[in-house]
Amino acid sequence: MKVGILDSTLREGEQTPGVVFTIEQRVEIAKALSDIGVSMIEAGHPAVSPDIYEGIKRIVKLKREGEITSEILGHSRAVKRDVEVASEIEVDRVAIFYGVSDIHLKAKTKTTREDALNVIAEVVRYAREHGLKVRFTAEDATRTDLDYLVKVAKTARDAGADRISIADTVGILYPTKTRELFSYLVKEVPGVEYDIHAHNDLGMAVANALAAVEGGATIVHATVNGLGERVGIVPLQIIAAALKYHFNVEVVKLDKLTSVSSLVEKYSGISIPPNFPITGDYAFVHKAGVHVAGILNDPRTYEFMAPETFGRSRDYVIDKYTGKHALKDRFERLGVKLDDRELEQVLVKIKSSQGTRYFRDVDLLEIAEEVTGKVLKPRPPEKIEAVVSVKCGSNVYTTSVTRRLSIIPGVKEVMEISGDYDIVVRVEAKDSTELNNVIENIRSVKGVESTLTSLILKRM
Numbered sequence: 001m002k003v004g005i006l007d008s009t010l011r012e013g014e015q016t017p018g019v020v021f022t023i024e025q026r027v028e029i030a031k032a033l034s035d036i037g038v039s040m041i042e043a044g045h046p047a048v049s050p051d052i053y054e055g056i057k058r059i060v061k062l063k064r065e066g067e068i069t070s071e072i073l074g075h076s077r078a079v080k081r082d083v084e085v086a087s088e089i090e091v092d093r094v095a096i097f098y099g100v101s102d103i104h105l106k107a108k109t110k111t112t113r114e115d116a117l118n119v120i121a122e123v124v125r126y127a128r129e130h131g132l133k134v135r136f137t138a139e140d141a142t143r144t145d146l147d148y149l150v151k152v153a154k155t156a157r158d159a160g161a162d163r164i165s166i167a168d169t170v171g172i173l174y175p176t177k178t179r180e181l182f183s184y185l186v187k188e189v190p191g192v193e194y195d196i197h198a199h200n201d202l203g204m205a206v207a208n209a210l211a212a213v214e215g216g217a218t219i220v221h222a223t224v225n226g227l228g229e230r231v232g233i234v235p236l237q238i239i240a241a242a243l244k245y246h247f248n249v250e251v252v253k254l255d256k257l258t259s260v261s262s263l264v265e266k267y268s269g270i271s272i273p274p275n276f277p278i279t280g281d282y283a284f285v286h287k288a289g290v291h292v293a294g295i296l297n298d299p300r301t302y303e304f305m306a307p308e309t310f311g312r313s314r315d316y317v318i319d320k321y322t323g324k325h326a327l328k329d330r331f332e333r334l335g336v337k338l339d340d341r342e343l344e345q346v347l348v349k350i351k352s353s354q355g356t357r358y359f360r361d362v363d364l365l366e367i368a369e370e371v372t373g374k375v376l377k378p379r380p381p382e383k384i385e386a387v388v389s390v391k392c393g394s395n396v397y398t399t400s401v402t403r404r405l406s407i408i409p410g411v412k413e414v415m416e417i418s419g420d421y422d423i424v425v426r427v428e429a430k431d432s433t434e435l436n437n438v439i440e441n442i443r444s445v446k447g448v449e450s451t452l453t454s455l456i457l458k459r460m
């Protein structure tokens with residue numbers, strides 16, 4: 001199956017309310033996306049602002065120097081000046097969009113269907129004359145009269161576009177309809193390749209993207225963490241996992257998705273929820289006793305793919321949903337031997353405690369000591385813990401710093417406090433090098449003025 005990813009984090013993703021990337025961040029994100037192997041990077045719409053222009057220019061330079069290998073695209077309205085700006089900075093391809101539904105023609109460009117075809121043909125040809133490869137985007141394609149959409153696609157193709165993006169701009173497709181639409185277009189308008197640009201307004205963007213691929217689309221548009229207008233588009237990490245699972249196609253280096261997701265969380269200021277697929281904190285964390293007993297025997301019982309595929313590891317939590325297999329395993333990991341009767345007694349205590357969200361290892365040891373009447377000696381901890389006190393700059397909104405800190409991997413708790421410091425962060429790391437990295441990440445958050453780190457030596 002031929003399919004690749006166009007990542008639009010730097011264009012569609014930056015259309016998320018509140019998201020603004022600096023030039024340096026744009027370049028770093030583009031480099032990270034190229035490193036994991038995305039086929040195309042939609043680096044922005046250069047005519048929008050001087051910093052986007054400069055960011056794309058630097059990305060194009062890295063492409064020329066061989067540091068970036070993905071094809072670099074610039075977005076453009078069907079306006080000659082926009083095309084000229086894209087051509088000036090020598091992107092590999094210009095992506096010219098035009099709203100083709102009657103709603104868009106009437107309310108935005110105030111054109112007739114016939115005149116719109118002329119505009120599309122003229123601007124696509126103009127871009128080709130400037131030596132650019134062209135993708136034409138039929139914006140709002142999925143609310144466009146089908147016969148007219150075919151005319152639009154033929155017009156763009158005949159004017160020189162070699163790709164056509166079918167945009168489900170307001171996210172109203174569902175999979176069956178998507179597959180039919182793409183199969184139809186591939187048959188009716190051959191000689192071009194198709195992209196799917198699926199918005200997630202009805203929560204079906206990923207499913208629609210897969211259906212489009214089945215119908216013949218060869219490029220799926222995605223953004224890291226699903227950023228984009230309103231509720232965003234296809235999240236890169238989910239579509240990459242789905243394409244691997246269903247079609248055995250590896251469109252990007254799957255084990256690097258978590259670090260790219262964290263990078264974009266950091267720079268966008270938009271954190272993903274813990275239950276977000278693939279890269280969310282809980283994506284491979286189990287809870288119910290039946291599930292944990294299953295995964296301890298064979299992780300495939302409750303995991304569709306191994307967490308290691310995505311550079312992650314599995315875990316489980318202990319609370320009233322826990323069963324004896326999970327508890328036995330947890331104590332064994334702690335290096336504490338309890339017999340079946342003692343384990344049962346610990347379990348009874350856990351089940352009878354109301355409202356406890358998680359039993360940490362220290363809580364479990366405390367209960368076990370109470371039950372057995374022995375002083376238990378757990379294995380030395382395999383991780384180090386530290387408390388980092390953070391001072392924010394003046395005129396900084398502390399809560400926004402708190403939010404940014406809370407998404408840094410390794411940060412377990414963030415508390416706003418009174419006194420000399422503004423925020424306290426609890427950090428866990430597997431060794432001092434990792435701890436150092438987490439502290440560096442904390443210090444690089446915008447608004448952080450200074451930090452003071454204390455290692456936790458003992459917990460009572």
Ligand SMILES: CC(=O)SCCNC(=O)CCNC(=O)[C@H](O)C(C)(C)COP(=O)(O)OP(=O)(O)OC[C@H]1O[C@@H](n2cnc3c(N)ncnc32)[C@H](O)[C@@H]1OP(=O)(O)O
Binds near residue numbers: 015045048078097109
């Ligand atoms: C579905 C999508 O996400 S498509 C991508 C959308 N991207 C953007 O909007 C990028 C950010 N936009 C901007 O910075 C600005 O809107 C600009 C620079 C593009 C244009 O700014 P302005 O000239 O001030 O116009 P404004 O944004 O208010 O209105 C849009 C104008 O573009 C026209 N237009 C809209 N889409 C298109 C198009 N695809 N092709 C040609 N013209 C278009 C509108 O008709 C309107 O024209 P008018 O000025 O003659 O009324």
Ligand SMILES: O=C(O)CCC(=O)C(=O)O
Binds near residue numbers: 012097138168170221
């Ligand atoms: O250029 C594209 O492919 C899509 C444009 C867009 O963002 C949309 O229609 O939602």
Ligand SMILES: [Mg+2]
Binds near residue numbers: 012199228
């Ligand atoms: Mg869009």
